[in-house]
Amino acid sequence: MKNQNVVVAEDELFLAKLIIKEIESAGYTAHHALTGVEALELIDEVNPKVVLLDLVMPEMDGFTVLEKLKAKKIKLPVFVFSNLSQTGDKEKVLKQGAEKFFVKADTSVATIIDAIKKVK
Amino acid sequence: MFKSLSTKIVLVVFTTTAFCVGAVMIILLFFLRGSAIESSIYNIEQITKLKAHFLNQHFSSIHHFGDMYAQNPVVQQIVESKDVDYAVLAGEVKNLEAEYDIEILFLDKKGYLVTPWKTKEQFVKRSSKSEMEHINSSDAHGATLLRKVDDQIYYSHFIKITDQRDRVIGFVEIVSSIEVLCRNNTCFGYTVSFQDSSDRNKKVVFSDSSIFSFISTSEWVHECPSINVFENVTSEILNQEVYGSQICLNNGLTVVFETPKSEILSNYKTQFGLVLWGAVTSIMIISIVLSHYLWRVLIYPLIKIDEFVREIKPGMLTERLSYLPNDEVGRVSESINAFLEQANQYEKDKSRNVLELTKFKQAVEHAFDAIVVTDAQARIIYINSAAEKTTGYSKEEVIGQTPTLWGGQMPRSFYNKMWSTIGKKKKSFHGIVKNIHKNGFHFTAELHIEPVLSKQNEVELYVAVQRDITELLEVEEAKTEFVSLASHQLRTPISIIKWYVEALLSEKTTNMNKSQFGYLQTILSANERMNDMVKQLLNISRIEVGKFIVETQDIKLKSFLASTVKAHDLDIKQRKHKVTKIIEPKDLVYKGDPQILHIILDNFLGNAIKYTPDKGDISVIIKRTTRRRKKGILIEVTDNGMGIPYVEQGHIFEKLYRADNVKKQDTNGNGLGLYMVSMLVKKVGGEIWFKSEENKGTTFSVFLPPMKTKKGTKFLEQ
Numbered sequence: 072m073k074n075q076n077v078v079v080a081e082d083e084l085f086l087a088k089l090i091i092k093e094i095e096s097a098g099y100t101a102h103h104a105l106t107g108v109e110a111l112e113l114i115d116e117v118n119p120k121v122v123l124l125d126l127v128m129p130e131m132d133g134f135t136v137l138e139k140l141k142a143k144k145i146k147l148p149v150f151v152f153s154n155l156s157q158t159g160d161k162e163k164v165l166k167q168g169a170e171k172f173f174v175k176a177d178t179s180v181a182t183i184i185d186a187i188k189k190v191k
Numbered sequence: 192m193f194k195s196l197s198t199k200i201v202l203v204v205f206t207t208t209a210f211c212v213g214a215v216m217i218i219l220l221f222f223l224r225g226s227a228i229e230s231s232i233y234n235i236e237q238i239t240k241l242k243a244h245f246l247n248q249h250f251s252s253i254h255h256f257g258d259m260y261a262q263n264p265v266v267q268q269i270v271e272s273k274d275v276d277y278a279v280l281a282g283e284v285k286n287l288e289a290e291y292d293i294e295i296l297f298l299d300k301k302g303y304l305v306t307p308w309k310t311k312e313q314f315v316k317r318s319s320k321s322e323m324e325h326i327n328s329s330d331a332h333g334a335t336l337l338r339k340v341d342d343q344i345y346y347s348h349f350i351k352i353t354d355q356r357d358r359v360i361g362f363v364e365i366v367s368s369i370e371v372l373c374r375n376n377t378c379f380g381y382t383v384s385f386q387d388s389s390d391r392n393k394k395v396v397f398s399d400s401s402i403f404s405f406i407s408t409s410e411w412v413h414e415c416p417s418i419n420v421f422e423n424v425t426s427e428i429l430n431q432e433v434y435g436s437q438i439c440l441n442n443g444l445t446v447v448f449e450t451p452k453s454e455i456l457s458n459y460k461t462q463f464g465l466v467l468w469g470a471v472t473s474i475m476i477i478s479i480v481l482s483h484y485l486w487r488v489l490i491y492p493l494i495k496i497d498e499f500v501r502e503i504k505p506g507m508l509t510e511r512l513s514y515l516p517n518d519e520v521g522r523v524s525e526s527i528n529a530f531l532e533q534a535n536q537y538e539k540d541k542s543r544n545v546l547e548l549t550k551f552k553q554a555v556e557h558a559f560d561a562i563v564v565t566d567a568q569a570r571i572i573y574i575n576s577a578a579e580k581t582t583g584y585s586k587e588e589v590i591g592q593t594p595t596l597w598g599g600q601m602p603r604s605f606y607n608k609m610w611s612t613i614g615k616k617k618k619s620f621h622g623i624v625k626n627i628h629k630n631g632f633h634f635t636a637e638l639h640i641e642p643v644l645s646k647q648n649e650v651e652l653y654v655a656v657q658r659d660i661t662e663l664l665e666v667e668e669a670k671t672e673f674v675s676l677a678s679h680q681l682r683t684p685i686s687i688i689k690w691y692v693e694a695l696l697s698e699k700t701t702n703m704n705k706s707q708f709g710y711l712q713t714i715l716s717a718n719e720r721m722n723d724m725v726k727q728l729l730n731i732s733r734i735e736v737g738k739f740i741v742e743t744q745d746i747k748l749k750s751f752l753a754s755t756v757k758a759h760d761l762d763i764k765q766r767k768h769k770v771t772k773i774i775e776p777k778d779l780v781y782k783g784d785p786q787i788l789h790i791i792l793d794n795f796l797g798n799a800i801k802y803t804p805d806k807g808d809i810s811v812i813i814k815r816t817t818r819r820r821k822k823g824i825l826i827e828v829t830d831n832g833m834g835i836p837y838v839e840q841g842h843i844f845e846k847l848y849r850a851d852n853v854k855k856q857d858t859n860g861n862g863l864g865l866y867m868v869s870m871l872v873k874k875v876g877g878e879i880w881f882k883s884e885e886n887k888g889t890t891f892s893v894f895l896p897p898m899k900t901k902k903g904t905k906f907l908e909q
Contacts (some may be wrong), residue, residue, distance in 0.1 A: 083687070089687075089690050089691060090690075093694075127679060153679075154678065154679045154683055154686065155679055175682060175686035175690075176682040176686045176722045176725070179689070179693050181693070181697070
């Protein structure tokens with residue numbers, strides 16, 4: 072069976088709830104992490120197809136998660152979605168191995184789902 | 192040795208006077224000596240003549256007596272040994288003898304005394320044969336003889352007594368003591384010699400009335416002269432040099448008067464002493480008078496000038512010397528006065544300068560920024576109190592040190608660049624520098640160093656002004672942090688609203704009527720506005736601080752404009768506007784930051800679309816241009832919309848300003864767009880302006896020069 076796991080690392084519950092609902096509607100299995108630490112654990116656990124990673128989170132932020140993944144040499148499509156919207160931030164995460172960067176306030180949920188769907 | 196000018200003057204004056212007076216004195220003495228001798232000789236001659244005259248008178252009396260008795264018949268009879276009564280004669284003779292202190296004798300022709308009242312023995316042999324011959328050969332004047340008897344010298348005058356046939360029958364002899372001749376001081380003061388008419392070697396000499404003796408001398412002149420004056424002859428009598436005169440008397444006596452030369456010169460010596468005394472006195476008086484005069488005209492003014500100059504102190508420079516004689520001293524005084532005038536002027540200027548300098552120094556001292564002045568070797572010569580505060584070091588600690596005391600915290604390359612700028616190129620340097628405070632903490636400062644150059648273009652001083660921007664940076668940091676955080680925090684609810692409204696709108700299953708659907712759309716659009724506002728606020732905060740990054744590239748304006756307009760397609764279609772795009776030339780390329788250009792164009796276009804009634808005409812023209820000698824592009828966005836009321840045109844670029852007519856018509860604006868655009872245009876060296884007429888339309892124009900890449904810390908929001 073094809074891997075349909077998606078890890079959603081998002082501490083904002085309203086947003087997490089909606090995106091998880093949409094992800095599951097699209098036929099994926101969503102795993103929710105509230106902190107960067109949880110996200111790393113879940114990634115180890117479920118080996119997801121895609122990771123949706125917020126940048127500002129308690130315990131460990133998204134930048135650190137990216138660093139850790141890189142250190143563990145785990146190669147996964149990571150979509151950073153954040154409201155830290157400066158070009159600097161965008162370039163930073165892309166350099167750290169993220170595949171896409173979405174500004175939450177500028178992006179519709181549908182756009183994210185479409186991006187997940189495009190991952191092979 | 193002679194340090195005092197007075198001593199020198201006295202010395203010179205005394206020497207000069209002594210020399211001059213001495214010379215005059217010598218000339219005078221020489222002259223006096225000559226004149227003394229001359230007058231002595233003259234006196235000798237006169238006195239000799241006078242004395243001769245007296246002597247002649249005396250002798251003529253004696254001669255007269257002789258003559259008188261020679262003619263007397265009684266006397267003739269006596270000498271012829273005839274008996275005659277001579278009583279009367281004897282009485283007469285005795286009277287005469289007593290009166291004249293003489294002795295009158297009658298002699299026979301053989302020379303024997305025949306005077307009856309005289310003792311014969313006494314004179315019997317008194318006349319020798321040769322004497323008799325001399326007496327016999329005498330003429331009418333008679334003959335004279337000098338004889339020495341018992342140490343007494345007598346003078347005898349013989350007159351012949353003749354008979355009627357002129358035969359000599361006897362002689363009258365008148366005998367006189369020679370002393371009688373020198374009565375009445377005739378001989379006084381002189382050495383007088385007499386010579387009788389018989390014997391040239393028989394002389395009698397008187398000196399001061401005392402008789403010496405017969406002496407023989409060669410002084411005599413054989414011819415009997417009327418007068419003969421001689422000088423500088425060594426007298427055999429006196430045995431010294433004498434001045435003298437020789438004269439013959441009527442009776443054949445020759446008289447010589449002699450005066451020792453020393454006696455004549457003694458008079459001169461007295462004169463010499465007088466002259467010498469006068470000379471010394473003159474020297475003293477002249478020296479004193481001259482010295483005093485020189486002291487008055489030279490030393491005294493000098494002392495006055497010296498006292499005056501000594502007493503001159505700062506603040507007394509208006510004092511002037513009042514003693515101004517018309518000579519060198521006066522000119523010195525004038526020079527001193529002129530100097531004082533200059534000094535006074537200088538002091539005035541100086542005090543004015545000092546005042547200005549003090550003000551300036553106070554300003555520097557209390558300046559807000561740290562100011563450090565160093566010499567060309569970077570040794571600190573001054574720091575102001577702000578610098579003390581910033582670095583933590585006191586003035587005393589840093590003077591003579593170099594600013595590495597608190598510097599040296601930057602990479603080597605920073606200081607190399609700094610020194611090459613201020614030291615080699617002698618240009619001002621500007622930079623941000625990290626320093627270390629005395630207490631060990633770091634601080635960041637904005638540093639400006641200005642080399643102060645000499646006329647020879649050599650660095651004399653460096654003036655460094657630094658502003659501690661640590662706090663500013665911290666505030667900046669905090670502000671950025673805050674804006675970033677706030678935007679993030681704001682964006683989260685914006686995202687939630689967006690996502691949920693979108694979810695609602697996309698759920699076709701929901702039973703929603705048209706107005707409910709419309710409400711949701713309004714919420715979504717308001718949410719978009721809020722999101723835009725957050726972006727604009729972020730941009731404005733970055734533009735204001737000037738920290739935004741400019742990354743230039745060649746922008747092909749045709750495609751760029753097309754894509755910008757296309758982003759507004761939805762609105763344009765909705766409002767049924769007609770948009771004209773003109774690029775001149777069509778392939779115009781602009782070097783600039785696409786993000787900045789986009790913000791500018793996007794705002795203009797957005798406003799034009801928004802504030803033009805439906806079916807409006809909007810044109811965007813971009814063309815190459817030159818403005819104020821700068822090459823660049825001109826962007827003009829024109830609409831035929833509501834325009835900007837004339838009274839509000841001056842405020843259009845102010846932050847949060849919205850024109851009244853716009854506010855009424857459209858509440859969907861925030862007053863940030865044009866403010867941001869105008870600021871951005873200015874920051875990249877461009878210009879912005881507009882033309883507008885209410886209800887007719889507006890043209891916004893922007894001139895942009897090619898942009899320069901600028902490093903910063905923040906990108907702008909798209």
